Amino acid sequence: MDETAAAIHCLKPGRRIWVVSFIYGQVQRLMAIHKAMANEYKPGDQIIYLGNYLGFSKDGIETMDELLLFRRALLASAGTDYNDIVYLKGRQEEYWRMFLQLYLSPDPEKAYTAMLADGLDGSIKSYNGDPQQGLAAVRTGSSAIAKWVDEIRTYQKSCSGHYDLLIQNLYYAAVLPKTLLFVSSGVDPDNPLEKQREEFWAKPAARQQPYPGVKFLVHGEGLNMPVGLAIENNGVVTVNGSPEHLSAVLFDADTTPARIIEV
Numbered sequence: 001m002d003e004t005a006a007a008i009h010c011l012k013p014g015r016r017i018w019v020v021s022f023i024y025g026q027v028q029r030l031m032a033i034h035k036a037m038a039n040e041y042k043p044g045d046q047i048i049y050l051g052n053y054l055g056f057s058k059d060g061i062e063t064m065d066e067l068l069l070f071r072r073a074l075l076a077s078a079g080t081d082y083n084d085i086v087y088l089k090g091r092q093e094e095y096w097r098m099f100l101q102l103y104l105s106p107d108p109e110k111a112y113t114a115m116l117a118d119g120l121d122g123s124i125k126s127y128n129g130d131p132q133q134g135l136a137a138v139r140t141g142s143s144a145i146a147k148w149v150d151e152i153r154t155y156q157k158s159c160s161g162h163y164d165l166l167i168q169n170l171y172y173a174a175v176l177p178k179t180l181l182f183v184s185s186g187v188d189p190d191n192p193l194e195k196q197r198e199e200f201w202a203k204p205a206a207r208q209q210p211y212p213g214v215k216f217l218v219h220g221e222g223l224n225m226p227v228g229l230a231i232e233n234n235g236v237v238t239v240n241g242s243p244e245h246l247s248a249v250l251f252d253a254d255t256t257p258a259r260i261i262e263v
Contacts, residue, residue, distance in 0.1 A: 017046045024243045051089055052092045054126060055119030173200055182219070
């Protein structure tokens, strides 16, 4: 099985599904979303987070802790399985992977400054790093980069569960065959899922088109779309988050969007 196929999660049929928009380190809003979800959660419900847990905000540690605490609370209740809670990989998580391997980049300064401008600075600050020290490192050389990045990696690993979730336990997509497809940013409708990778979290260059063979394609980043829930006639559902807004949507067991929470 190739890497992408292994990273596509198969959902259980006949269950309700909660979908949470991009978070971007907004821990207070995430706690409010979780509180509202907890009040309506039923054993057997599945939860999908669309990615971008970090980025822009320096509250990344608190945000990751909240994600892990909420999962632990649900797993402690009867009827909830570990596989019922799914975390998709977003662009900020890809930035973090690239950041941890920055010393391997052919042009580390270019890569680093581009990621800084798109939210990485908040992630670095969250794990006790100074983005300005990073600028000095990328202008010095690979040894300086490796030393500086390793300090931040070590700090992250001291935060229980953070490294494992962000690096090892993310899915590229989640699918309920012939019914629902969940991706972070987008998907190429002309190619099989197992042949795609960057498409799942890349910045959209155009409005998302429906994906053949499913009733709804659900994603978290609609080009020129308002924040919140948007359902288009072609079956594309956007649960649009932003650095100032979080949304969660509940799909009933019959796959109908039935409830939206916005904070």
